[in-house]
Amino acid sequence: MPDPSAKPTKRTFAAPTGTRDLYPLELARRRWIEDKWRKVAVRHGFDEIDGPTFEHTELYTAKSGDGIVGEIFSTFSGKDPDAVKEMGARLAAGERGAIAPYALRPEFTPTLARMFAARGGQFPKPCKWFWQGPCYRAERPQRGRLREFWQWNCDILGSDSAISDAELLAVCIDLLASCGLRPGQVQVRLNDRSIAGIILAEVGIPNEQYSQVLDLLDRRSKLSAEEFAWQAGKLGVGREQVEAVVGYFDQLATAGFERVMSEMFPGDDTDQIVTDRMYELSNRLDDAGLAEWWKFDPTIVRGLAYYTGMVFEVIVDGERAVAGGGRYDNLIETFGGPPTPAVGFGMGDVVLSLVLQDKGLMPSDKQIAADLGLRPNAFVISNGQPESDAAVGPMLAALRRKGMHARRSYKSTKNVGKLLQDAAASGARYAVIIESATEVTLKDMDANTQDKGPASELLARIKP
């Protein structure tokens, strides 16, 4: 006798804009991607870690400045009404920065850096860590960009060797290959930020401007020539300097890695270090059989200020980026850890899914179910006799106790033909038709053959 005062009031609710409701087939597609991510990371020797969904807001403002709060979701506990009022007053006054105590992570790297700073010393180096989970950004949603999206990060911490750079690129490329993508469709565009640094120095752009100019260069393809020149002007960089930089970049892009390395940087020690390192990385990628997957591209500089050396983007059809990363040798120290060379990349589920769908590489739902181990081993049917009806529940229980994925129909029909259609729709390997308390018909749904006999004997053929 339920409480009659709990009479339902009709209301319709929707998911927040930019988030997703994933019903079984849709979630299976995301799980399929997550499964690929995990398996590839594991076979390349990465260990998985996880951290909180929300962090202290300062974790993000400390690195990126107060402006980041306009791009993230802020979070606060409702437990203490006085604290909420005080926060409200500061927000009402237009204060920016870390006013709300927490923020949903817009990316995992700050959490990774914080975790490594706290306990990284206890692990043998380098730490090869991967992570996958949801991230959040307060943006207008559009194709390929949602407010909640799944991200895969792989990072190698504590090694400044080109071996690490090559291993990081290898795990990224293996993921693409294991999804069925081929070198013609997808390309790793590789650069070393130091090359841009050398050019900027050559052109006479002062050190303090590097970050901003690199950020502007990163956005170059999205801006008109005038807009680009105007923004450069705002940074105090003259038209002739911009033209010189762009000229170098065009030359580098045309000349390709070999000539760039040998002809353009015969110079001083720093240049030599960059050159040697790019050569070593190039050779290691060749050794790993990855030569056709990558291309040297001096225009790739990545916007984020924390990259310090090698940077790359994975570009599909010469346009969309499905992944990106690079070397960030100063970041761990910024978060209170010891000086730690590090390299990493991130890949999101939204663009990867779109690319796989566009290329016809997302497997069928049936294949996904098989890949994820979701295919039922058995579908149990009664032949309609009362003693068979009564045996369905115990049979299901017995099969499941043996670790088997067993299903049944919940329809009231006793039509065995219709129930066999349900068995087929479920994708089950076998249909088990209960003929009596001790006898079953076992129908192999793949071979389309069947046997009738003692239950104990036939059921032994079904394996989880």
Place this chain on the structure above:
Amino acid sequence: MPDPSAKPTKRTFAAPTGTRDLYPLELARRRWIEDKWRKVAVRHGFDEIDGPTFEHTELYTAKSGDGIVGEIFSTFSGKDPDAVKEMGARLAAGERGAIAPYALRPEFTPTLARMFAARGGQFPKPCKWFWQGPCYRAERPQRGRLREFWQWNCDILGSDSAISDAELLAVCIDLLASCGLRPGQVQVRLNDRSIAGIILAEVGIPNEQYSQVLDLLDRRSKLSAEEFAWQAGKLGVGREQVEAVVGYFDQLATAGFERVMSEMFPGDDTDQIVTDRMYELSNRLDDAGLAEWWKFDPTIVRGLAYYTGMVFEVIVDGERAVAGGGRYDNLIETFGGPPTPAVGFGMGDVVLSLVLQDKGLMPSDKQIAADLGLRPNAFVISNGQPESDAAVGPMLAALRRKGMHARRSYKSTKNVGKLLQDAAASGARYAVIIESATEVTLKDMDANTQDKGPASELLARIKP
């Protein structure tokens, strides 16, 4: 040449109180639990779904009232400064309720109800859905209760049959059994809320008070007798009524299910329906071989207002609840869906982990790695010759391309004995010692045997 202006500033950051940083071994333990949850749900025929981490705040206040905002984490986008100011002003003024637009989910059930209301009509009934992911509550953290915790939900929507109740209990019990728990250690305490309803009516407590009185009864074991009587008084329920209810409950608990059903409820039709249903459920649990896992307990009523019939809690050592759930036949309608009978339960990772640890049932880290498929197939070592050193990278790449989990040491040592220790520490099945460009020693780390010979021949023995 990285930007020298990016010189790191030292700061130390911590994870927000009540959240967890999970390093590889710790995360593997949570993944092990998630893996159990998923496998058990799948073999019982449940399909997985997922929804947003945050929802419109109204999704929670509509069902639970404005008070819920004191127990949850509120969330807002920083994108629109004017909207943030306006929200701040309302919070500063002490307004409660859905002031911040979003909230982190404190539980998954409202999302499930919303999703079913939106698209449930497209699926065959009943929908057997499971979900696992993080939930959030704004509480002071304590042992067994964190602010961010992982939850497993199983729900059967669109069936009012006792078959569904039995199937739901079966999947919950199978999880406990598959973690190694035994009936003596853990017990399903089962009741039908209607039984409490019948008793309350018998004692003369008016309909409008049911929810509050049931909530009070739910907290009975945590209150002193005086406190309980005082709170009952506040609800306008007299001492003699409370004593009568408690008397019935004690009688029910002592008499047990059989006598309760046959003697205490010989009455009217409603009583008969409840009695028949409990009998059917009892029989179905017996049929599934679960008789020793459960006990009828009339004191279990569950605090949440939305339960309408069968309710249960899974109690460990007669004390801690690791899971709980019941039938909620009105909830889907409350969220805008069609009238839909439904039954479900939730289980959290925190209490389950503590219970498994306390009972010595959490497997060793080595066993967890094996269960999760994290054991390396091969650990590649150079014998120290330059041509062997150069072959390590390509060998790793070749093994991984074949789907194998291959690792190496990053140490500079060339001492094969020390490197074999690293291989052992990694838990790898085989160590591959490169002797030359074409010859390897394959060491079986389990059998402690080794063979030296052509690389191609020996490596064929390693299987992913």
